Amino acid sequence: MMNRADTAPGAIEWFRYARQVQKEQLQQLAQQGRLVSQLSHLVHMLQCERGASNIWLCSEGRLYEPERRASAALVDEQARGFMQMLNPDAMSAAPGLCQRIASAVWSLEQLPDLRRALSAHSVDASTATSRYSRVIRHLLNIIPQLNDAIDNPALAGRLVALYSFMQGKELVGQERALGALGFTQGSFSDDLRQQLVDRIDGQQPCFDGFLTLTSATLKTLFCEHGLAGLEIEQLRRIACTRQPAPDAGEAALRWFGLQTHRLEQLRSLEEALISELMAEVVLLLRDDDAQALQAATLDDPASDNLLFTLDRQLLPLVRQQARELEQLTGQLASLKEMLEERKVIDKAKSVLMAHQNMNEEQAWHCLRRMAMDKNQRMIEVARALLTVSALWQGAAKT
Template identity: 50%
Template structure:
């Protein structure tokens, strides 16, 4: 549809121009709604593969070997379908949307190599999780871009509720993966516990935003099936307060969290359907009125007369969406930092073990020795530890 410039001073011409703009926006939402369905399906499979991969890695390949391979195969098939279904870059989409889609496609392209390295045992659980998180984060970031210029209050509200919900579901998935690391290994470090708490707090904020915008029926469904159950809360307390017995709670934790995520997935599909129905109804309403229909013009003027309608709805809701996106990105960066910290700790622990074995030091003495060398040479302790391990071949055998 081509929009011509309205003649100056012609109210009805401006009315027609506004309607044409609304039709274009709502048609775009229907396209985004279709993509949101594909995105949510692909994200769900990525979340499943991430969890299975974590358990497989942390158990040394003893658990979830078949589940990991099957989930990877399903994700690869869904990725191929998602990529094949994308149209040529249309001019109607914003530059920001196209940029985010490019990032998402790039992240998906990295996963086949990750899977190969993972199968060869070259990837730690935290690194694998970080790679899956990156792909999921870029895919989810596509959803709020659709609301950038929307003027339909109901559609913007539905889109914001959907995005808040999808963010919350992803944080539940990250909680499942982090818990799998700790329960499989039989311990939660202080950093891992903090990461777990951050995910729990983050999902609660996202779901609170979703519940504030959702209809009563959807709210009731969420409270019935989407909340963490009592047993999950008990396992959370174990993870955050004391050492679990190695491996005993892994499968139960994963089962409970998977059951919750699957229930959230059903609700997510319902939200996408509701959003598309809202957009379709709004589009039909816009198209229904005849261009010269005076009552339609009068109703349109009346609907825009109140002070409440004077402010575009996305001015109030988009900051919330963007804040949630920033929080998820921050948590992902924190996870990458945690991965680096854990790897450095392993190097330091190996150097301490070397001093204990060859110098007869206690663990505390070995730590103090590494610390003193680092201070004397003005270098980081991990650098001293790496240098010591490099020269370990020159140390005399016991």
């Protein structure tokens, strides 16, 4: 009679296989962590280029010409490094991640056209800001997709914290660009003022999510260096409540300088977040090796008592981790839902741009006005518009 061990792997083999799979996942995450680090550098330089280009356009080419060219060169350098890391075979990327990467690469390929339009003064500051923001949005959309294969609450929490933080930082960058536009022009329209308010209000939920999940050290650093200071708050009040006094652009440069300093502080915190994530991966890889050595006790008859003791010690921890992972999964699902809603709104904007001869900013304001008139969320209006558009196209074909 054939022994069962001759035909099927035993407990030791399964334990070793589980360790091997876990180690491969951690090594994969380490590779993705390096990708996130490169992506964050690229996003930061794009935020710099967007800000410098905004000031340059608003001042009709008088200000920030050297900064605009320098930041564009740095974006190209970071983009080359980012592209070199996109090896599908090495990353073993899931379809969803591949699609996000494809969208990000496509948006980067549009940068030369945008820069030519800038140099020719054939694009206004508001449209240029929107186009830069779209590139950044596609890049940031990659990060939540990396979390799908993570079953460790500590790692999942750090990645969600990082994504929330980067979203908040991007809203700070957009606030800088919109405020610079109004202060350089010497006036804030109602629409521009509302956009500015939306960016300011949107920062808090993002940073709250980050603060909930990050370490005590980074919480302290954020409270000390990441919040808007008194001078920024004073300029915010001017921008959001009244028109700035004529000052030959001094308020615009002061606003831009203060917000740039804040973004640099946030960038330092962002690097610390990424370092903590990578350190956690390295620690888990070391623990994995130690556990593999401990697995040798499984073939010892005396190990049953040890396993029973470990079960009693680990079961509460496993349950706690399961609850934490469930909460993190819910938070990530909310973030992904926000991204999907943005995609629907972008499609609705494209319909308005194609059929109503609007630019992107006008289409966004049109959707927003319809939502306010109907007392509905913008996503509901966007979905209704896409449904009507689909019906109209179907009727046109018949």
